[in-house]
Amino acid sequence: MRVMLLCLVMLGSAAAHAAATPAHIEISYAVQFGSMTIGEGRDVFEHEDGRYRVRSESKTVGLASIYRLDVKRESRGRIAADGLRPEVFEEIRNGKPKRRVDFDWSKRQATLFDGERTKVVDLPDHTWDSTSFGYNFAFAQPGPSNFPVNLTDGRRISDYRYAVLGQERLETPIGTLETLHVKKVQEPGDKRGLEVWLAREHHNLPVRIRYVGKDGRVLDSIVTRLDYSK
Secondary structure, eight states, X not given: OOOOOOOOOOOSOHHHHHHHSOSEEEEEEEEEETTEEEEEEEEEEEEETTEEEEEEEEEEOGGGGGSOOEEEEEEEEEEETTEEEEEEEEEEETTEEEEEEEEETTTXXXXXXXXXXXXXXXXXXXXXXXXXGGGGGGTSOOOSSEEEEEEESSSOEEEEEEEXXXXXXXEEXXXXXXXXXXXXXXXXXXXXXXXXXXXXXXXTEEEXXXXXXXXSOEEEEEEEEEEEOO
16 A cells, blocks of 8 residues: 655665664654545654664555555664664554565575465675665665665565655655655556655654556555654
8 A cells, every 4th residue: 555665875884874863763654645635654663773663554444444444554664874774674464474585685685475385595795675775865865866665575686766856845745845856767568657755954864655567546645644753
């Protein structure tokens, strides 16, 4: 229902960004399909002593609640020189375990658990899961205008490229925000789209996420609440 995405190429010290980034962050989102709100989401991000944990929950609401969908995701790992480096990713749907990824950076391998299927794949540099992905920019500035990304949801590790489109003013329920607009570069034949807006005044946190499915349907998540301790 919602894809939290983003990536980075490090342009500074991860330690400096960690010191500046609040230790506890909560972000709530409304998920819209056209003009109708069909879901809501809430992220809790925490970091301490070089380690991080992010918990994300999304569920259907309103008329869409007849299609009951409650998705919980969690990513845990450490803060490395190039941002967040996940060690474990887990996804639970409607109370049942769905997917899991174990990252073994020493062996450069990831073990993917998708239902009853398990496989071991190569683990490239700059790989994130779909939950930790959006918080990298809080620890390191985005890199060149076009940069590579490796992303896993537990089924596979896919490589993409993202483009920094520039700064934009975004109207949200919590006010007008100055943001940096980042968009997935779609290769020929790729119908899936992803765009993210990062709040410049709020530690580059993701405040809008727009996803286009292969069938052309658009889901738009926009921030409704942002709370953190300074």
